[in-house]
Amino acid sequence: MTFDLDLIKKTYSQFPAKTEKARKLLGRPLTLAEKILYVHATDIPSSAFVRGKDYVDFHPDRVAMQDATAQMALLQFMSAGIPKVAVPSTAHCDHLIQAEIGADKDLATANEKNKEVYEFLASVSNKYGIGFWKPGAGIIHQVVLENYAFPGGMMIGTDSHTPNAGGLGMVAIGVGGADAVDVMAGMSWELKFPKLIGVHLKGKLGGWTSAKDVILALAGILTVKGGTGAIVEYFGEGTKSISCTGKGTICNMGAEIGATTSIFPYDEKMAGYLRATDRADIAELANGIADCLQADSEIVLDPSKYYDEVIEIDLDTLEPHINGPFTPDKAWKLSEFAKAVKENNYPEELKVALIGSCTNSSYEDIDRSAGLASQALLKNLKAKSQFTITPGSEVVRATIERDGQLDKLEKIGGVVLANACGPCIGQWKRNDIKKGDRNSIITSFNRNFAARNDSNPETYAFVASPEIVTALALAGSLTFNPKTDYLENEKGEKVKLDEPKGDELPRAGFLKDEHGYTSPASDGSKIQVNISEASDRLQALAPFAKWDGKDIIDAPLLLKAKGKCTTDHISMAGPWLKFRGHLDNISNNMFIGAINAFNEKANSIKNQLTGGYDEVPNVARNYKAQGLGWIVVGDENYGEGSSREHAAMEPRWLGGRAIIVKSFARIHETNLKKQGMLPLTFTNSADYDKIQEDDKLSIIGLIDLAPGKQVKLVIKHKDSSQDEIQLNHTFNESQIAWFKAGSALNLIASKSKVGV
Numbered sequence: 001m002t003f004d005l006d007l008i009k010k011t012y013s014q015f016p017a018k019t020e021k022a023r024k025l026l027g028r029p030l031t032l033a034e035k036i037l038y039v040h041a042t043d044i045p046s047s048a049f050v051r052g053k054d055y056v057d058f059h060p061d062r063v064a065m066q067d068a069t070a071q072m073a074l075l076q077f078m079s080a081g082i083p084k085v086a087v088p089s090t091a092h093c094d095h096l097i098q099a100e101i102g103a104d105k106d107l108a109t110a111n112e113k114n115k116e117v118y119e120f121l122a123s124v125s126n127k128y129g130i131g132f133w134k135p136g137a138g139i140i141h142q143v144v145l146e147n148y149a150f151p152g153g154m155m156i157g158t159d160s161h162t163p164n165a166g167g168l169g170m171v172a173i174g175v176g177g178a179d180a181v182d183v184m185a186g187m188s189w190e191l192k193f194p195k196l197i198g199v200h201l202k203g204k205l206g207g208w209t210s211a212k213d214v215i216l217a218l219a220g221i222l223t224v225k226g227g228t229g230a231i232v233e234y235f236g237e238g239t240k241s242i243s244c245t246g247k248g249t250i251c252n253m254g255a256e257i258g259a260t261t262s263i264f265p266y267d268e269k270m271a272g273y274l275r276a277t278d279r280a281d282i283a284e285l286a287n288g289i290a291d292c293l294q295a296d297s298e299i300v301l302d303p304s305k306y307y308d309e310v311i312e313i314d315l316d317t318l319e320p321h322i323n324g325p326f327t328p329d330k331a332w333k334l335s336e337f338a339k340a341v342k343e344n345n346y347p348e349e350l351k352v353a354l355i356g357s358c359t360n361s362s363y364e365d366i367d368r369s370a371g372l373a374s375q376a377l378l379k380n381l382k383a384k385s386q387f388t389i390t391p392g393s394e395v396v397r398a399t400i401e402r403d404g405q406l407d408k409l410e411k412i413g414g415v416v417l418a419n420a421c422g423p424c425i426g427q428w429k430r431n432d433i434k435k436g437d438r439n440s441i442i443t444s445f446n447r448n449f450a451a452r453n454d455s456n457p458e459t460y461a462f463v464a465s466p467e468i469v470t471a472l473a474l475a476g477s478l479t480f481n482p483k484t485d486y487l488e489n490e491k492g493e494k495v496k497l498d499e500p501k502g503d504e505l506p507r508a509g510f511l512k513d514e515h516g517y518t519s520p521a522s523d524g525s526k527i528q529v530n531i532s533e534a535s536d537r538l539q540a541l542a543p544f545a546k547w548d549g550k551d552i553i554d555a556p557l558l559l560k561a562k563g564k565c566t567t568d569h570i571s572m573a574g575p576w577l578k579f580r581g582h583l584d585n586i587s588n589n590m591f592i593g594a595i596n597a598f599n600e601k602a603n604s605i606k607n608q609l610t611g612g613y614d615e616v617p618n619v620a621r622n623y624k625a626q627g628l629g630w631i632v633v634g635d636e637n638y639g640e641g642s643s644r645e646h647a648a649m650e651p652r653w654l655g656g657r658a659i660i661v662k663s664f665a666r667i668h669e670t671n672l673k674k675q676g677m678l679p680l681t682f683t684n685s686a687d688y689d690k691i692q693e694d695d696k697l698s699i700i701g702l703i704d705l706a707p708g709k710q711v712k713l714v715i716k717h718k719d720s721s722q723d724e725i726q727l728n729h730t731f732n733e734s735q736i737a738w739f740k741a742g743s744a745l746n747l748i749a750s751k752s753k754v755g756v
């Protein structure tokens with residue numbers, strides 16, 4: 001058994017009393033998301049949480065990590081000195097497997113290339129009580145849906161498509177590694193109480209339309225930013241016609257509209273999926289509190305009274321959609337797409353059609369696509385474009401092999417790839433085109449930003465349901481509409497495809513994956529986690545130094561950043577991702593995207609010691625070698641973007657002491673505090689202009705650092721003149737303790753040593 005039934009029982013036992021308390025507090029019925037959030041809040045205060053405003057501490061039930069992000073999260077966890085994770089947690093090897101030839105060969109290559117990382121993740125998981133899913137076992141979100149998601153639960157995951165678990169009624173949220181570390185260490189996790197968007201599904205899915213089309217249509221309505229800061233909650237009769245895995249697809253792609261997460265109410269489809277995946281006992285428990293696992297009945301009758309925004313989608317009339325290129329919110333109805341292709345001069349020939357991924361690789365998805373493949377074989381059709389199938393898990397792969405779907409898909413020309421992310425995340429070694437060749441592909445994945453799949457910015461990537469992708473593979477053209485158009489078969493005859501059909505769940509049950517999962521040791525105390533000193537991908541973390549108890553005096557200005565300085569500008573992605581487990585190596589990307597306010601250039605700053613200009617990481621390393629802590633000054637909303645702990649760790653590692661800006665993106669501000677840095681803001685934004693290139697900066701008042709109390713910045717200019725200004729901070733008492741300890745982890749470590 002890989003799930004923890006006692007934990008689920010404990011969570012469910014809290015629903016009746018806590019939801020009743022929240023109902024009284026709010027004086028009105030509750031939505032489903034509100035119920036789950038109030039149940040998981042560490043404390044329900046005397047006044048209700050204000051949506052979009054109040055920061056609330058939660059205790060999630062689970063943590064899930066994918067291999068790329070797990071490396072730094074687990075390195076940090078190790079340095080906390082805690083013997084075992086405080087909540088059930090799992091690590092999944094899926095992102096680092098490159099797709100090139102086919103499942104077996106690609107998996108063998110990945111095992112060789114990433115051996116060191118996999119061995120590290122396996123041993124650290126074993127030691128600290130984390131379930132380990134090996135390469136080839138499946139993609140994190142599919143494996144979580146099959147094994148761990150449960151209605152009414154709350155989970156955080158170090159991947160942006162964690163909300164996939166909303167298909168099983170869970171509030172599941174993508175976070176950065178530092179958040180995962182906190183929760184695994186037993187701390188609470190903070191989130192701004194989200195706004196709520198209600199999506200009323202009417203009618204019933206049918207014909208060529210599938211669950212994917214619900215979210216493709218919604219992306220067109222809300223755009224890539226429309227869900228920001230909100231939970232998308234689906235309700236209405238229409239939800240009942242969508243399979244559990246179809247609901248997962250819809251929730252998965254809520255990430256594409258920026259939603260915090262998405263969620264469906266508990267229903268018979270979820271119960272059926274739980275039973276089919278060997279979790280009948282969870283279905284029983286959920287049935288026992290079924291009323292708590294959906295919005296109160298009054299909500300559905302007058303939704304606009306309770307949600308911040310309500311959108312209606314009629315499944316009876318919903319058309320299949322094709323979204324793209326280059327953005328998932330460019331939504332086209334199938335009937336209008338051929339015209340759009342011609343009018344916009346998109347490359348009409350379809351080069352590659354790809355089905356599967358964490359988004360769309362359920363038994364139902366593959367069965368419906370294989371049904372089309374069966375028709376194709378009977379009607380003498382083969383795929384005209386390249387055609388790949390990425391199963392989401394070994395459970396699905398083995399089952400669709402047994403039940404014959406894979407055979408049919410291969411017979412029309414399909415190539416089965418490893419149960420991994422592969423072409424969805426740029427891990428695709430494409431040999432059919434050169435970089436720069438203009439071409440079209442269509443996938444049943446979720447993201448289609450330029451160069452995401454194959455690193456080629458000239459690849460026009462479109463997103464659609466697996467059924468539409470399969471039909472277009474048979475046509476080899478983007479302009480084919482399977483609802484209305486005919487295809488010419490190998491005998492020169494005109495043939496038409498019938499509507500796709502498929503089973504939601506395998507009639508003979510799912511096959512089990514006996515080899516993909518390793519349970520952690522019950523006592524990991526004797527297990528050694530080995531990290532080679534010579535490794536360029538992994539580096540053990542040494543604790544950051546404690547605060548020396550003094551003010552910061554005459555620190556050189558490293559960089560005055562101008563304009564946008566997101567976590568991407570601070571710690572770039574792309575080729576740097578392979579160093580995610582090696583803080584020193586990845587620090588060579590620190591601030592290389594930020595614009596220097598004095599010369600308007602990226603990665604070119606003055607070294608105050610030499611007077612010459614150099615790259616930012618080099619100058620920082622030079623100061624660090626001389627024992628000089630440095631300071632960065634920034635503009636508005638500094639640190640916006642994904643919650644990447646590297647963007648806070650790198651400055652700390654290379655000797656940064658403080659970041660002083662006009663304003664912070666809150667998550668990054670907290671991340672800086674966690675790493676022992678001082679995030680400070682100008683009391684008067686115009687003081688930003690007082691900072692000059694050769695300034696030396698002193699921060700006075702740290703000895704008396706207290707919540708709400710300003711500190712003083714003394715700015716010494718090159719001409720010996722000086723300015724004195726006040727700076728604000730948002731440290732509370734416990735965060736001040738992080739600063740004094742050198743980092744939040746140092747504090748946890750010191751407490752855990754006391755406790756051991």
Ligand code: SF4
Nearest residue numbers: 161357358421424425
């Ligand atoms: S398949 Fe794609 S979207 Fe899904 S987890 Fe992997 S990279 Fe992310």
